[in-house]
Amino acid sequence: MHSHTGVGMAGHPGLPQHMQEGNGGTDGDGRKQDIGDILQQIMTITDQSLDEAQARKHALNCHRMKPALFNVLCEIKEKTVLSIRGAQEEEPPDPQLMRLDNMLLAEGVSGPEKGGGSAAAAAAAAASGGAGADNSAEHSDYRAKLSQIRQIYHTELEKYEQACNEFTTHVMNLLREQSRTRPISPKEIERMVNIIHRKFSSIQMQLKQSTCEAVMILRSRFLDARRKRRNFNKQATEILNEYFYSHLSNPYPSEEAKEELAKKCAITVAQVSNWFGNKRIRYKKNIGKFQEEANMYAARTAVNAANASSHGSQANSPSTPNSAGSAGSFNMSNSGDLFMSVQSLNGDSYQGAQVGANVQSQVDTLRHVISQTGGYSEGLTANQMYSPQGINANGGWQDAPTPSSVTSPTEGPGSVHSDTSN
DNA sequence: TAGCATGATTTGAG
DNA sequence: CTCAAATCATGCTA
Numbered sequence: 001m002h003s004h005t006g007v008g009m010a011g012h013p014g015l016p017q018h019m020q021e022g023n024g025g026t027d028g029d030g031r032k033q034d035i036g037d038i039l040q041q042i043m044t045i046t047d048q049s050l051d052e053a054q055a056r057k058h059a060l061n062c063h064r065m066k067p068a069l070f071n072v073l074c075e076i077k078e079k080t081v082l083s084i085r086g087a088q089e090e091e092p093p094d095p096q097l098m099r100l101d102n103m104l105l106a107e108g109v110s111g112p113e114k115g116g117g118s119a120a121a122a123a124a125a126a127a128s129g130g131a132g133a134d135n136s137a138e139h140s141d142y143r144a145k146l147s148q149i150r151q152i153y154h155t156e157l158e159k160y161e162q163a164c165n166e167f168t169t170h171v172m173n174l175l176r177e178q179s180r181t182r183p184i185s186p187k188e189i190e191r192m193v194n195i196i197h198r199k200f201s202s203i204q205m206q207l208k209q210s211t212c213e214a215v216m217i218l219r220s221r222f223l224d225a226r227r228k229r230r231n232f233n234k235q236a237t238e239i240l241n242e243y244f245y246s247h248l249s250n251p252y253p254s255e256e257a258k259e260e261l262a263k264k265c266a267i268t269v270a271q272v273s274n275w276f277g278n279k280r281i282r283y284k285k286n287i288g289k290f291q292e293e294a295n296m297y298a299a300r301t302a303v304n305a306a307n308a309s310s311h312g313s314q315a316n317s318p319s320t321p322n323s324a325g326s327a328g329s330f331n332m333s334n335s336g337d338l339f340m341s342v343q344s345l346n347g348d349s350y351q352g353a354q355v356g357a358n359v360q361s362q363v364d365t366l367r368h369v370i371s372q373t374g375g376y377s378e379g380l381t382a383n384q385m386y387s388p389q390g391i392n393a394n395g396g397w398q399d400a401p402t403p404s405s406v407t408s409p410t411e412g413p414g415s416v417h418s419d420t421s422n
Numbered sequence: 423t424a425g426c427a428t429g430a431t432t433t434g435a436g
Numbered sequence: 437c438t439c440a441a442a443t444c445a446t447g448c449t450a
Contacts, residue, residue, distance in 0.1 A: 229429050229446045252439090273438085274430060281440065282428090424450095431444070436437105 034065045060181060074183040097201075100208040107215045109150045146215070153211045157204065164200040168193050232275070236265035240275050244283075245297035251280055 041056055060066060104110040175189045232240075243261060244251050253261060258272045265272070283290050 231428065231447065271429075275428090277439075277441095278429070281442090284440095425448105426450100427446100427448075429444105429446085431442100433440100433442080435439085435441105 034063070035069065038063055038065055038069055057181060070181075070183065077183040094205070097205050097208070100205065100212055103212050103215075104153075104208060107212075108146065109153055109211055109215060149211060149214050153207065156207050160200060160204055160207065164197065167200075168196050171196060232265065232267060232271075236267060239264050240272070240279070241293065241297050242301060244276065244279050245294050246301045248294070251276060 038060065041060055101110065171192060172189055175184050175192060178184055179189075231237075240261060243253065243257070247253070253272070253276060255269075258269045262269045262272045
């Protein structure tokens with residue numbers, strides 16, 4: 001900033017020639033001098049210190065030529081603004097911004113309070129297939145993180161809005177103030193406000209974008225089931241194992257049984273299906289490894305069955321709604337020879353594929369108990385028991401006629417749940 | 423940290 | 437669609 005009090009008009013290259021020759025005229029010289037003065041003051045006003053400028057501004061406002069000059073400036077402005085205005089179009093709603101808005105709304109970050117957030121979390125959880133009490137802790141963690149994001153988002157948004165408003169008022173005041181000396185129309189001010197709002201909304205968009213990213217990361221971290229694999233709790237595994245080993249000859253739970261197991265284990269039906277799929281394949285691949293486990297569950301089931309029958313009630317292993325219903329049709333299609341393998345040998349349950357009678361679980365159980373007390377070496381038996389040929393020859397589980405459909409409860413009306421075993 | 427355990431996903435068959 | 441089988445990705449443990 002250089003302070004200069006009075007500089008000749010010649011020093012200003014931007015001014016028209018006729019305006020610059022203010023000195024030494026005769027007739028209209030006084031007026032020309034005035035105009036020159038005013039213009040010079042206007043041009044140099046930004047170079048001055050605040051106090052100085054304030055004083056000059058005041059002097060300028062009170063100058064007798066001011067209204068005339070103001071009108072001229074207004075005219076000029078009118079012309080330029082028109083050409084500017086032509087270029088300024090109303091911007092269409094930004095599709096990207098709309099997308100971000102929609103996503104934030106869907107995730108429950110923006111929009112109505114808490115309810116939206118938890119609803120979105122629940123929906124996301126449901127979509128990922130992981131429902132149930134087991135995951136509730138995780139979900140609350142997810143919700144907590146989400147609401148944290150939400151809070152930050154709103155705080156920032158509020159800050160931006162506040163800053164935007166403050167800045168807008170500031171600029172408006174400034175422009176209004178200046179409109180006393182400069183030809184600024186209300187429209188002009190409005191336009192400026194719009195520009196400011198656009199700038200701030202682009203900042204907001206960045207905020208929304210990063211919020212979306214944060215939510216996506218959170219989602220992928222918390223709700224991607226494959227990433228965040230959790231072992232089922234012990235109780236659930238026991239329930240599933242109990243069912244598996246007590247239905248070893250036909251470990252294909254019906255849809256109903258799956259639902260019941262799912263409910264008991266607080267996991268989804270799909271998870272039950274997964275579990276049985278994995279279990280079957282892994283059991284078959286290495287029976288020896290599972291022998292001990294099989295014996296344990298068999299013994300347990302046997303005890304349960306014995307207890308139940310001694311009480312005179314319907315004895316059935318936990319959650320076995322399908323075995324009874326499946327029996328009839330299943331045996332029909334699969335008769336005789338498979339049955340033989342059950343009685344045939346050394347307690348290998350595997351080959352005895354589709355016995356399918358509703359006493360089957362008991363048979364399995366007893367067989368395991370027998371095998372347990374039979375006194376042969378486990379490892380050896382296991383190896384002997386499992387031979388690929390044996391599986392193929394006897395069909396193993398694979399020969400089961402599409403278990404789920406066969407065992408489907410629709411087939412045997414009433415018999416499904418009836419505990420008519422024995 | 424390696425190696426095993428285990429739940430989930432993919433692929434292909436029926 | 438369900439299933440077996442293979443595979444992936446993570447959890448758990450010695």
